[in-house]
Amino acid sequence: MASPGPAGAASAAASPSPPMQLPSPFAELVKAPSGLEKIVLRGARNCCAEIYLYGGQVTSWKNDNGEELLFLSSKAIFKPPKAIRGGIPVCFPQFGTHGNLEQHGFARNRFWTIDNNPPPLPVNPAIKAFVDLILKPSEEDLKIWPHSFEFRLRVALGPSGDLSLTSRIRNTNTDGRPFSYTFAYHTYFSVSDISEVRVEGLETMDYLDNLKAKERFTEQGDAIVFESEVDKVYLAAPSKIAIIDHEKKRTFVVTKEGLPDAVVWNPWDKKAKAMQDFGDAEYKSMLCVEPAAVERPITLKPGEEWKGRLVLSAVPSSYCSGQLDPLKVLQG
C-alpha cells in the first residue's frame, strides 16, 4: 500500500487534489480564503488551533468556549513574502536584528510541509490533535544562510486545551561545519486592554532594552505593567511566566523549555500607526511574550539536534478584588 506523500507534494499537485491524509484524525488540512493552506486541530469541546503551512505559523488557539486566545491583526497580510502579523511566528535562524539576516530570520516566511513520518517524540498519550511540520532550506536559503538543517515543529492541542509547540532543529551539514542561531516563539496574546494586564515572573530580571540600543538594565521588583512602548529581552528568565488579564479574569501561563530568554513587546500607538499590517488601536488588545534564545546563540555541530518547547495554557484568574497569588500561578 502506498504511504501518503509529504504535504509539499500534495500542495504542488494539480487541483482538485485528493484530501491530504494527516496522522491525527483530529487534524484537517483546509484552504483559507487567501488561498494559503492551514491545518485545523480540533480538541475537546470547542478547543481548536490553526496552523498555516506558510511560516509554520499558529494563527489561532481557542478555548473550550470557542474564545480566541491569540491576537491576529485585522490587517494581517496573508501573502508571501510578508510574515503573518499575529499568532505565533517562529523566528529562526535569527531573532530580531541580532545578525545579518532579515529581521527575525526567514522561517516565518517560508512554506513548511507536513511531516508524516517524524522521528519519535515522547508524547502524552492523551494528546490526540497534533501535526508535525518540517522546514528544510531551499537553494536560495542556502545562499543567504549557508547551512543545511532540518527544522521539525510539532503543534499539539492537549486534552485540557493547552497548546504546545515543540521545535527540533538538526544540523545536517555534510562539510563538518557547526552553525549558530538565535530563536523565538513570537507569541501574540489577545488581551482585553493592555492597561489592565500585568506580567509576573520577570521581576528583578536583567534585560536588554531594544529601545535603548540593546543596553542592559535590571527590572524592578514589581510585576510588569504597560503604559508605553516596550521592547525588552529578559535574560535567563524563569521557565514559567504568567500574563494576568484582570478585565478578562484570565491568566495565561507560558511554560518554556530550552529557551533561556523571554522577549516582551508592545509597539504602543506611534509604532502601531507606522506598521502597514497592524491596526492603529490594536496595540491595546495584544501583548507579545516570546520564549527565546537571544543573548547566547545556540550552536549545533553536524548531527546534533536542539529541542525548544513552549506550552501555553489559559486559566481563569482567581483575581477578584484582592491580589492574585503569583506563586500559585507560577508553581501550580
Ligand SMILES: O=P(O)(O)OC[C@H]1O[C@@H](O)[C@H](O)[C@@H](O)[C@@H]1O
Ligand atoms: O515587525 P516584525 O518584524 O514582526 O517585528 C515586530 C517586533 O518583534 C519583537 O520581537 C521585537 O523585539 C521588536 O523589535 C519588533 O519590532
